[in-house]
Amino acid sequence: GTVVGQFMIGGMTCAACVSSVEGILKNLPGVRKAVVALATSLGEVEYDPSIISKDDIANAIEDAGFEASFVQ
Template sequence: MEKKTLDVQGMSCGHCKAAVEGALKKLAGVSAAEAHLETGKVDVTFDEGKVTVAAMKEAIEEQGYDVIA
């Protein structure tokens, strides 16, 4: 399993946190996702053989948030 921290802009409340975490957890290969509102970071644990970082960024962006590379 791989771990990555994504920098996400625009998260400001519990709904934002839930939307981002939920979008990531729906992806095959993502085993854990935890968003931190204070820092704007999202820690993701995933199987790099099943999901790409690009797919994770796209899932977050579809929720209306910006991912900083």
Template structure:
């Protein structure tokens, strides 16, 4: 299992947090998602044989938030 931290811009409320968390959790291969609303850091564990960082970026961006690469 791999671990990564995504730096997400624009999450300001609990609903933002839920949207980002849910979008990531819906991706096959993503195991755990922890959102820190104060810092915008999103810690994920995932199977890199199944899902890519790129796919995670897209899933977050599809919810309307920017990801700093």
């Protein structure tokens, strides 16, 4: 099954940053859907927790040079 996780993403300053983060998220194994909003700095990620954890998702965002923290 899938769950939806919300992540606060810091360091995004333009639309290209948003596309970049969305691209990273969508390419992760276990991630089904990812929508990132610049105005709120929130990313909503639909993922399969048996394949990837919320910490793995946050780490992938941080590896790309942004800050990420799990919200709920």
